[in-house]
Amino acid sequence: MVSSRPHIILSAAISLDGKIATITGDSALSSKKDKIRLHRLRSQMDAILVGKNTILQDNPMLNVRYVKGKNPIRIVLDSLGQIPTSSKIIQSSHQIPTIIAVSKKASKKNLANLAKFPVDVVIAGQNKVELKRLLRFLHHKKIKTILLEGGGTTNWDFVSQGLVDEVVVTVTPYLVGGNKAKTLVEGDGFSKISQSLRLNLCKITRQNNELVLYYN
Numbered sequence: 405m406v407s408s409r410p411h412i413i414l415s416a417a418i419s420l421d422g423k424i425a426t427i428t429g430d431s432a433l434s435s436k437k438d439k440i441r442l443h444r445l446r447s448q449m450d451a452i453l454v455g456k457n458t459i460l461q462d463n464p465m466l467n468v469r470y471v472k473g474k475n476p477i478r479i480v481l482d483s484l485g486q487i488p489t490s491s492k493i494i495q496s497s498h499q500i501p502t503i504i505a506v507s508k509k510a511s512k513k514n515l516a517n518l519a520k521f522p523v524d525v526v527i528a529g530q531n532k533v534e535l536k537r538l539l540r541f542l543h544h545k546k547i548k549t550i551l552l553e554g555g556g557t558t559n560w561d562f563v564s565q566g567l568v569d570e571v572v573v574t575v576t577p578y579l580v581g582g583n584k585a586k587t588l589v590e591g592d593g594f595s596k597i598s599q600s601l602r603l604n605l606c607k608i609t610r611q612n613n614e615l616v617l618y619y620n
């Protein structure tokens with residue numbers, strides 16, 4: 405069957421207790437070896453997608469720098485178009501193609517600020533970004549594969565709509581606790597295990613103190 409949307413791989417590092425960051429938002433969980441593995445995976449993807457909070461918290465580059473390889477297109481979900489133009493992703497948009505997906509709720513002022521940079525602003529949805537609509541657009545733009553790099557809120561949006569095809573999770577040797585610390589998948593959650601997304605474990609690799617789990 406020919407798919408009408410990109411293939412989506414959810415990727416993250418988690419603590420042993422399933423968190424993707426501490427209560428203060430510190431997400432430096434991966435070892436250097438894991439970052440090298442992640443960047444190799446990034447270089448094989450057409451695009452990387454994250455939610456706005458990950459940009460605010462981590463100010464990531466979302467590029468390939470620990471290995472040689474091509475940079476994927478970067479996509480940020482940001483309903484209101486509030487991402488600061490001082491963020492690394494906007495500041496480096498001259499070098500790496502960058503898409504900001506917003507809804508019709510984004511203010512003219514925010515859109516005008518973004519328009520000062522060579523970012524592609526895509527309006528897809530009334531209040532939030534309608535993921536299926538955005539994915540259709542990306543598919544037309546020849547984006548066949550997306551690495552979904554969180555955070556937990558964005559992961560839930562994709563999981564709850566049946567839009568995750570694979571999961572690659574690095575289990576790191578930390579117990580961080582905190583009932584408000586973000587977990588791999590946030591949102592309302594499924595009520596029943598029988599309704600939740602069930603995957604098949606297809607590969608495990610060990611990197612010293614970490615395990616990388618591959619599910620599809």
Ligand SMILES: NC(=O)c1ccc[n+]([C@@H]2O[C@H](COP(=O)([O-])OP(=O)(O)OC[C@H]3O[C@@H](n4cnc5c(N)ncnc54)[C@H](O)[C@@H]3O)[C@@H](O)[C@H]2O)c1
Pocket residue numbers: 415416417418423424425428429430431433454455456457458459461462481482483532533534535553554555556557558559561586590
């Ligand atoms: N350990 C890891 O692998 C990893 C990976 C990514 C992020 N993180 C951490 O996760 C935390 C952030 O996670 P989070 O759950 O707070 O936020 P998030 O990064 O998922 O961003 C959520 C925001 O993205 C936007 N968004 C999401 N879905 C949208 C949609 N459908 N339409 C429009 N906008 C949408 C909204 O503004 C929403 O508030 C940070 O602390 C970050 O460090 C960790």
Ligand SMILES: Nc1nc(=O)c(N)c(NC[C@H](O)[C@H](O)[C@H](O)COP(=O)(O)O)[nH]1
Pocket residue numbers: 415416417431432433434438442454458462463464465466467553554574
């Ligand atoms: N595999 C993985 N291990 C981590 O320890 C971690 N924090 C992330 N998190 C993904 C998230 O998107 C981060 O913001 C980027 O990993 C930072 O991205 P850059 O290095 O600046 O490209 N992913």
